[in-house]
Amino acid sequence: MKTLELLDLNGVLEIEIPRINIKEYDITYDFEHRKLNYNELEGKSKPVSAYMLSRELAIAVNAAIVTGRPLLIKGEPGSGKTKLAQALASYFYKEEANKYYFEWHIKSKSKAKDGGYIFDHVGRMRDATISSSDIQASKRASNPDNYITLEALGKAFTAGSQMGKKTILLIDEIDKGDIDFPNDLLLELDEMRFKINEKNDTYIQAPRELIPLIFITSNNERELPPAFLRRCLYYYIPSFNKEFLNKIALVKMEEFYSDLGEHEFIELSKDQLALFVDKYVALKKEETGSKPPSVSEMLDWLKILVFRVMHHGDKFEHLVDDAQLQKIALKLNS
Amino acid sequence: MDKMVAPLWGFFEFIKNKFSPPLAIDQYFYLIEAIHKIPLVNTSKSSGEKKHLLEGRSSLLNFTKIFWLNNPQYELEYDRYFNLFFDKEVLFEKVLPNEKENTPEVLHNQDATQVSNSPDKDLINEKKPENILEDTRKEEGMIDFELVLRDIKKENADDDVEFTRPNHKFMLADKAIMPFEVRNFAQRLRRKVETTEQVISDRLDIPEMVIEYIQKGFIIDLTYEFDDASYSNVVLLADRNGSMLAYEFIEDNFKESLRQIPHCHVEHYVFNNLPEYIDGKYQFKTAGSFKNELSKNPQWNSKTWFFVLSDAGGHSGIVNKDRMTATVRLWKYLKSFSDFVHWINPIPFEYLNDCTAKRLQMMIPMSHPDDISLHKIIHEAKPTI
Secondary structure, X not given: OEOOOOOOOOOOOEEEEOOEEEEEEEEEEEOOOOEXXXXXXXXXXXXXXXXXXXXXXXXXXXXXXXXXXXXXXXEOOXXXXXXXXXXXHHHHHHHHHHHHEEEEEOOOOOOHHHHHEEEOXXXXXXXXXXOOOOHHHHHHHHOHHHHEEEOHHHHHHHHHHHHOEOOEEEEEOHHHOOOOHHHHOHHHHHHOEEEOOOOOOOEEEOOHHHOOEEEEEEOOOOOOOHHHHOOOEXXXXXXXXXXXXXXXXXXXXXXXXXXXXXXXXXXXXXXXXXXXXXXXXXXXXXXXXXXXXXXXXHHHHHHHHHHHHHHHOOOHHHHHOOHHHHHHHHOOOO | OOOOOOOOHHHHHHHXXXXXXXXXXXXXXXXXXXXXXXXXXXXXXXXXXXXXXXXOHHHXXXXXXXXXXXXXXXXXXXXXXXXXXXXXXXXXXXXXXXXXXXOHHHHHHOOHHHHHHHHHHHHHHHHOOHHHHHHHHHOOOEOOHHHHHHHHHHHOOOOOOOOOOOOOEOOOOOHHHOOOOHHHHHHHHHHHHOEEEEEEEEEEOHHHHHHHHHXXXXXXXXXXEEEEEEEEEEEEXXXXXXXXXXXXXXXXHHHHHHHOOOOEEEEEEEEEOEOEEEOOEEXXXXXXXXXXXXXXXXXXXXOOEEEEEOOOOOOOOOOOHHHHHHHHHHHHHHHOOOOOEEEEOOOOHHHOOOOHHHHHOOOOOEEOOOHHHHHHHHHHHOOOO
């Protein structure tokens, strides 16, 4: 069994996780053999964006790895909370990240049970109804295993023991769920197991030494219950300083060129990037009546600028001051 | 044998009850586990220089935050407490100029409860800087306190049972200095005030019917899902006018908090100093009552929660024995229904001299309407295990 290595902090102020393409899989659960079947989707892959991890955040991630507690991440929208988990999956597992990485996006009607598994009651009803004329259907209906589909939490628990490696689970925007939702997750987070109600005494459980690395994001829209908070570690993504924004912009540049399908590109100078970041910080501080632009919006703006420079031959220094572009990209009111 | 040292235990003790929810002992052990398992000394690949992971105050501060700062809204206060605890001299001069008798050495040796008093006091002072008052005065629509009092006397000259509010806004009625958050209070209270019972919903319970069909081959009757039906009854008794005029915004925020609780039936009564007590009965003047979705209208009983919002003569500066007797009578009357009776006194207790409220405090537990105190009374009334 292999647990996750810690993030290497030796002599670095931040960790750059480069963009890579990861394979895609169709993952199904075979209840009879108690294992996940990975069916690689040939020719299909998806890119995981480059990510810059500050030293403080890397320490928090390491703390979550060694303690086995979920890391609750809060921060402004667009600050990179959601992307972190996938970036780390790609950092640890490279192109096979999707074998070990699972996402659970919380909605207002989400229930804790739905994260573990879904039971197809109606399908079973249908099979039971036609069972007199169809022996196969009759057989199926008699076995509840055939109607269970594991969801993110169930897959994360199962994949860990099956592959002998720690999995990474993202529970995204937990504050969107019902007020009782976090409390309903306490057992799952504490003991890393849940019960299948339709099968007596059947539990899906993660091995103790391979507890998944869980990231929970929240936009802080509402308070989370004390019992839940006590089980987590915390990290708040702060407003980045200019230096760090510069590094983020630099890392993302190459990705933009790739997105734009360009092989030859005009590289922006350090001064140009510094000018761009200065402008963004100034706009963020301005009181426009709208929400201050996030880092994600800053990167959209940069992407538009790069596109204009390459395809229209516009001068970067002039474009940065284009109020119309700023308004569109940064979603400013005025 | 060397004395065993628990790293950062003193700071954990100091900080654990400062924020809401309080920290649990598990959270201390998470930090210890991390310290033991994460390599604390890093070597730079380029220069070979060795660096401690927690080198420097800010590194240690950020590290403890991972385990103990559960809400970003407390971040500034957390930083302050951290500095307060670890600074020996400098910060004491800056932060607590009037409390020099609390030397850092004394602070380190005191137990957590004693220590918590001094910074709290300072925080209260900090929330009311003089410039807030000045700025607020300048705002349009605000008028002076004296003027407001005169207007009320005039308006209420012929009608002293109607505790209607003047049209003017009190100069301090500003949400910027609101000591508690409506959202937090409503969410914490919600789970504690509610009484739940199971009722049949109008949705068919498909899984249950499928199981019945599979087992029996037919369905005898339709099965419906059950819903948790919650209801709660909360009574808000608010002292108005006079010295309570300055706290009208707190009453508004209490009301708004209660409004946000689903299935909650709220009764809102107002009085001046104390509710009228005639022929052995209390006359409660209704300021309004409102029902939230699906709420019932129960009688006052052992599950009813009462909040009394009053300074209990705290602003008068004198001891009024009649008022003390009458206040204790009201308290006992409410306690005869339920244990969930809470007296909220908006005056910071540090400001109370020997007066009615100060003496009443010995008989009636009073709380300040700030986030931490409100959480404490809710939690203590119905502890979460």
